[in-house]
Amino acid sequence: MTRAIVVREYGGPEKLLWEDVPVGEPGPGELLIRHTAIGVNFHDTYVRSGSYKTLTLPGIPGVEAAGVVEKVGTDVTAFVPGDRIVYVTQSYGAYSEQRVLPASVAFRIPDAISNEAAASLAVKGLTACMLLRHTRRVLPEETILVHAAAGGVGQFLVHWGKHLGARVIATVGSTEKAKIARGCGADEVILYRNENFVERVKSFTHGRGVDVVYDSVGADTFDGSLECLGYFGTLVNFGQSSGPVPPFAISRLAARSNAVVRPIVFHYLRERSARDAMAEETFKMVLAGVLTPRIGLRVPLNEASRAHTALESRSTTGAIILTV
Ligand SMILES: NC(=O)c1ccc[n+]([C@@H]2O[C@H](COP(=O)([O-])OP(=O)(O)OC[C@H]3O[C@@H](n4cnc5c(N)ncnc54)[C@H](OP(=O)(O)O)[C@@H]3O)[C@@H](O)[C@H]2O)c1
Missing domain, CATH: 3.90.180.10 (Medium-chain alcohol dehydrogenases, catalytic domain)
Known part of the structure; x- marks a missing residue:
């Protein structure tokens, strides 16, 4: 027993x-x-x-x-x-x-x-690897928006996104979390419980919008995340911490030729070779000091x-x- x-x-x-x-x-x-x-x-x-x-x-x-x-x-x-x-x-x-x-x-x-560090980064680190390297490969000079950036997955997205050369705009729920997101390297931080994050993103990008939104918040942010996308931008919805995203009209994506994807990390880990490659890359990022x-x-x-x-x-x- x-x-x-x-x-x-x-x-x-x-x-x-x-x-x-x-x-x-x-x-x-x-x-x-x-x-x-x-x-x-x-x-x-x-x-x-x-x-x-x-x-x-x-x-x-x-x-x-x-x-x-x-x-x-x-x-x-x-x-x-x-x-x-x-x-x-x-x-x-x-x-x-x-x-x-x-x-x-x-x-x-x-x-x-350590074992504690490993347990803290298996799902969350592999999820960041999936999102930034596979679901929508982030390129240098691109601008990404990361919601809940001081959270478990969020911090890894900010660290790794910066390492890839992206400009990272982060949203967080408190001033304490804003400090953490900045410490991870976020270029801009938005307190999305007090500020209109769509307006702030438009202002930071001079109206152009972002290339990718990584949205794990779901119900509360989905509409705004879509509005933040620039031409050909992708909304990666990978969670629903605030509740499930209601159905939406696909025609909304035609505004700027956008895409929405909804990846699940377990699917990316089905094949042993893919699993090993993603784990190796994630551990390497930790050993190199990119992910903390x-x-x-x-x-x-x-x-x-x-x-x-x-x-x-x-x-x-x-x-x-x-x-x-
Ligand atoms: N698709 C996948 O394969 C995959 C894999 C791993 C994780 N995920 C998803 O990624 C997200 C992050 O996971 P995590 O374990 O690292 O959690 P986390 O980000 O550490 O915690 C969730 C954060 O979401 C924000 N949030 C916004 N609205 C919320 C609400 N109504 N209730 C609770 N939290 C709210 C909060 O940050 P603020 O205070 O800053 O708003 C909160 O700290 C989750 O949605 C999870 O399901 C998906």
């Missing part, structure tokens, strides 16, 4: 229950992992609330964690007990002390990166509800880690 956070019915953070659960032995191609740091993602809140119905109930949420290999099943040659690994999985189950996992989804953690994993909040695993409350109240910056 091990201990884990279990969701039995959809609802608020109080639905995250601390329970004893069975943990099996690793079968062929599998690893038994002891988690040391579990990454909290906004996705986990959608799964808990029922906004996404992708976790079969009762179920253990969580899509990323770092830990130590305790046992390997037959046929596993890439790992041995004692190895430090991090993983991203669409099969959930990361909110647990131990678990069995297919070895194929695990990445060895480079020596210079910042953990804004650490909470013991059995108090995961506290982490969800904080994330949903917009009070967090950087990544949240559940410690074991």
Whole structure:
């Protein structure tokens, strides 16, 4: 047996229950992992609330964690007990002390990166890699708009976008977050709870608009994000922290020959070769000092509800880690 956070019915953070659960032995191609740091993602809140119905109930949420290999099943040659690994999985189950996992989804953690840092950047760093390097490759001299720029994914987008040579306009929800976004390298920062971000973007770009908007906020920002696009600009909607985006008329894209895309990181990680290449590129960015994993909040695993409350109240910056 091990201990884990279990969701039995959809609802608020109080639905995250601390329970004893069975943990099996690793079968062929599998690893038994002891988690040391579990990454909290906004996705986990959608799964808990029922906004996404992708976790079969009762179920253990969580899509990323770092830990130590305790046992390997037959046929596993890439790992041995004692190895430090991090993983991203669409099969959930990361909110647990131990678990069995297919070895194929695990990445060895480079020596210079701690388990906590690895857990803070697996989903968020790979998402930044997907968005900037694959969904819409950002080119030097382009201007990008990053919403929620002091958040977990947001900080990586600002750091990496600047590294690619883009001009980065950031939106954030508070003056404290504005300092963080500037510290990540943002050229312009907009307090979008007080200021009209469309007008500010138009002013910063002399009416031209931006090449790409990275929008994880969804309902509250989608319309404005579309208005911020210049000719041939792309709106990348990759989240819905404020709620789902309502249906919109595709004819609106004709105003400036725009595109809207809605990528999901798990889809980009389906093939082993793509997964390895994206992980290698992301780790390289950390080792080179381009991406700095910042953990804004650490909470013991059995108090995961506290982490969800904080994330949903917009009070967090950087990544949240559940410690074991
Ligand atoms: N498509 C994918 O594959 C993929 C992968 C990873 C993450 N995501 C998405 O990326 C987003 C960021 O994830 P994260 O884990 O790094 O979270 P996060 O950005 O650290 O936290 C969410 C932030 O969104 C902003 N926000 C705006 N309106 C909000 C509202 N009504 N309620 C709560 N937050 C609101 C807040 O920042 P301000 O106070 O600055 O507004 C808040 O801090 C999420 O939407 C997530 O679903 C998508």
